[in-house]
Amino acid sequence: MRSDTERNRRRLIDAAAYLAGRHGTAVKMTEVAERAEVAAATAYRHFGSVDEILAVYRFDVGLRLLTHSRRSDHHGLRLLEDVCAEWVRLVVEHGRAMVHTRSDEGYLARLRAGARHISVQAEAMERPIAEAAAELGIPEPGEEGLFLWNILFDPREIFDLLDTVGMSQAETTRRLVAAFCGSLRGWSAGAASR
Incomplete structure (x- = not known):
């Protein structure tokens, strides 16, 4: 990709993230283009919508989580804690x-x-969840474990615990991991009783 093309693409992603962080979902493509200092036509050549830009933004964050997950030399519950702590850190960093x-x-x-932004995050969490389940003595939950993780580690809920409750990032991670392990046990028991 040409350097000016890549620069414009990066500017659009950064602008969309900035505006969405301040104004939520009400952001228009023309506002993103203006903030990125590119023409609206240029913005539409790169992305079909603001949602598409934000999905790329979230994919980039997920890719960082995947890299961390793959490089971690922890195992079992410690791996889960490590990768979840990185997710909370990334959520805070990216706002x-x-x-x-x-x-x-x-x-x-x-x-x-x-x-893509869901798949990369799921790939980052597959090994930590599988190893944690093994250490907990329950069957690997597969997609359902990812589903439960997504519910508990939703960025909206992370910010709620940090900002509304006043928890630290470490406490937020510790409590969410504990709740997630409890939900895995309960989900497994529910599946076994069918």
Whole structure:
């Protein structure tokens, strides 16, 4: 990709994240283009909508999580804690724009449809969840474990715990991991009683 093309693309992503972090989902493509200092036509050549830009933004964050997950030399519950702590850190680092990459479709529907920003995050969490389940003595939960993780580690809820409750990032991570492990146990027991 040409350097000016890549520069414009990066500017659009940064502008959309900035605006979404401040104004939520009401951001228009023309506002993103203006903030990025490119023409609206240029913005539309790169992306079809603000939602598409934010999905790329979220994919980039997910890619960082995947890199961290793959490089971690921890195992079992410690691996889960390590990768979840990195997710909380990334959510805080990237701010409220992380909250505004939502969809009308459910998590599993988007995962199965191959939404890139969901798939990369799922890939980052597969090994930590599988190893944690093994250490907890329960069957590997597969997609359902990813579903539960997504519910608990939603950026909106992370900011709620940090800002409304006043928890630290470390406490937020510790409590969410504990709740997630409890939900895995409960989900497994529910599946076993069918």
